[in-house]
Amino acid sequence: MIKCFTVTIIAIFLSLQAFATDIPTLIWQFQADKSALSRKYTLKESEEFYDRFEKLYADYHTSLSEVDFASLSHSAQVDFILLKNHLDKELYQLKLDRGDFEKVKSFGEFLEPLRIFIVDRRRGNHPESEKIAEVFQAQRKELAQQRKGLESNEQKLERWQLAEKASGMVAELGKNLEEAFKFYDGYDPEFSWWVTQPYENLKKDLEVYAEFLKDYYSTEAVKDDGSGIIGRPIGREAIIESLGHEFIPYTPEELVEIAEKEFAWSEKQMLYASRELGFGDDWKAALEHVKGTYFPVGEWPAEINRMAEEAVEFLEERDVITIPEMAKETWRMRMMSPAEQRFAPFFLGGEVIQIAYPTDEMSHEEKMMSLRGNNPHFSRAVVHHELIPGHHLQQFMNQRHKTHRRLFYTPFWTEGWALYWEFNLWDKDFPRNAEDRIGMMFWRMHRSARIIFSLNYHMEKMTPQESIDFLVERVGHERANAEAEVRRSFEGRYGPLYQIAYMTGGLQFYHLKKELVDNGQMGEKEFHDRIMQENSIPVALVRAILKEEPLSRDEEVKWRFYE
Structure with missing residues (x-):
């Protein structure tokens, strides 16, 4: 009897010890616990809620502190760092929310x-x-x-x-x-x-x-600058903290400077294409020419399908990434309603590509802005961003590889990867002519502009209306599309760093390719396939995985990718 009892105790001890080093299981348990507590404590603006979730994060920090980090595999070490970083990020946001709650709880x-x-x-x-x-x-x-x-x-x-x-x-x-x-x-x-x-x-x-x-706030607190767009600037300190959780060691001012450099490069490419089309240095006139190439009404969805297949054929001919047959088979499309287009005037993507296109109930001006903003040369640059090798392929692979890491979703990986392919395809001569090059550069300028206006907005240096004017005057947007873009940035269901993640994440992947592929350390197809198999995590940690860099439990990746 004593022997059986002793064996049982040893078995329990060994199973707990094994669990402590099984970080993916710990991640799944954290997700289940957080979900259960969220369903139980529905009074989210209460002392009870904040106390309970602070305890949740503290408990999991304790669990991690008991893990022998050195004994973990490299992949498990990455998972450890990801979970620890996620707990820190969640706790930081919880404390910010609680700080505001303390200011209003008396009401x-x-x-x-x-x-x-x-x-x-x-x-x-x-x-x-x-x-x-x-x-x-x-x-x-x-x-x-x-x-x-x-x-x-x-x-x-x-x-x-x-x-x-x-x-x-x-x-x-x-x-x-x-x-x-x-x-x-x-x-x-x-x-x-x-x-x-x-x-x-x-x-x-x-x-x-x-x-x-x-409406119980000071009249000095401006809520609407006249644009009708109501956002929530988070301030410079919160931007830096959030960038730290993404393992991006740059200040917002440095990122704006990078964006200005990228914008200037794109503008030069616009000039080259403009001259080729006979518009000289008036690239905005060349841009207007490209906008006027919109497809006849009713024929656009079929062209989207053709563009999607064209991108897949282009990649497979060059054998630069594995594209599963099921991924090619299962994507779908739908048309966005006029209400949706107020927030998203262009494509949205994933397994379903959502097409912005004018409807019969729109005004003539709205119809023309939608047609011009979704012309074939603009669209050819982003259909692959939304489908393959972009968001659809990402989602397809995320559902099949290291699925426990889906908790750590980051737009710097998701949007960065899709934009990286715009860079990579440009380098591979994907644009067929000057109109295509203008279409690709329009989007590249647009992504640089996102960094400039969104960071300046969150540092309270630009207003929503100034952001709209910036997109119209510097990038060449249709005004209705610029308004929708800014509304999406500040009123949509996106985090404050979401819009900077496109260009910043894209540059991370682009410079990582230079470091590993262009220098001959890894084949391009292997590089792309490995990224797709690691799920959505900060790009700096993707680099640590591919380079098999030694890691520490308090890892602070300081990769200055733009150097």
Whole structure:
């Protein structure tokens, strides 16, 4: 009996020890734990939420601290660094959010009885219905008093973002209160009898209070510069912190300087193509000529399909990357609605390429801007960006190789890889003529411009309207398309560094190819295939994998790729 017990203890110890060095399993467990906690703690603007998630990240940091890093394989060491970096990034953002929460929590502290009711509901506690009705009635009075006090207070919130956070906190409480009410309503007749009317009245009062808080900020805090585009500048310090989590050792000013150099190079290529077309040094006139080559209405989707197949044939003839037959077979296409095109005036891609194209309900001006902005020479430069070897191939491979790393998704890998192929295909003489070269350079200038306007915006040196004007005047965008591009950058579901990731990530891959392929250390096909098999991770760590560089548990990659 003792012998069996001892064997069992040893087996448990060995299994735990094995788990500690199985970093992919630890990554999967972290994702499961975070997902479970997110479903449980639905009051995200609360002390309870912030405390619990701080503990989650601390617990996983402790797990990593107990791992013998030196005993891990090189691939597992990369996974270790990725998880540690991810925990640091999540904790940094959590602390920023909590800092703002601390500034606005007083606007909802008097509603604590409602939070108690919501928390009690989680375990299905039997409600004291009459008391709850009294609480709801009392909360309505406190809401009225709170708002009256705020209206007479001249000291408002210093930033409109804080006002929206305060409003969101109250709206979220209302949503959770509705879920808790519906849990009992109809299932507990006494509860419905007592609580229904007080709840309906309280619900309306909470909605009014949340709307009131949206505008409770200082008149000196400018929310709209006249463009109608509302963004959230994060500031220089947060940019540098975020770049650090991407293992990019550059300041925002250095990245803007790089973008200006790349823009100037592209502009020179525009001049060469402009002269070839007979427009001399007026490359914007040459650009207007190219915009006027749009396809007849109704024929565009078939041309997209032809372009997609052309890019695959071009790559396979040169045997520079493995393209699975299933990847070639399974991509699809759809047309974007006019509403979607307000945020995305060009293609979006992945397994489904989404085509921006005018519809019959658009105004004539909108139709022409869409046609001109999606002409065949512009589009030939980006269909492969969206499909193969770009986003569709990426997603296809990410679902099949080192899938635990999908947690570490980064646009510097995703958008950087797709843009890298625009660079690589340019070098391989993919453009057939001067019009194609103008199309490719338009996009290359556009990606440089993204770095310039988005970083300057987040450092509060440019406004959304100035960003729009910059795209129109410096890059040659149609104004409606420029507005959509800026709206997508600052109001879309993208992180603050997303738009700089195209050019920055593309340059990382491009210079990594120079370092490894052009110098003869690795074949080009092997280089591309290996990248596709490592999943979406910071490009500096892709480099560490391909070069098999020694790593440390506190790795701070300082790869100055643009040098």
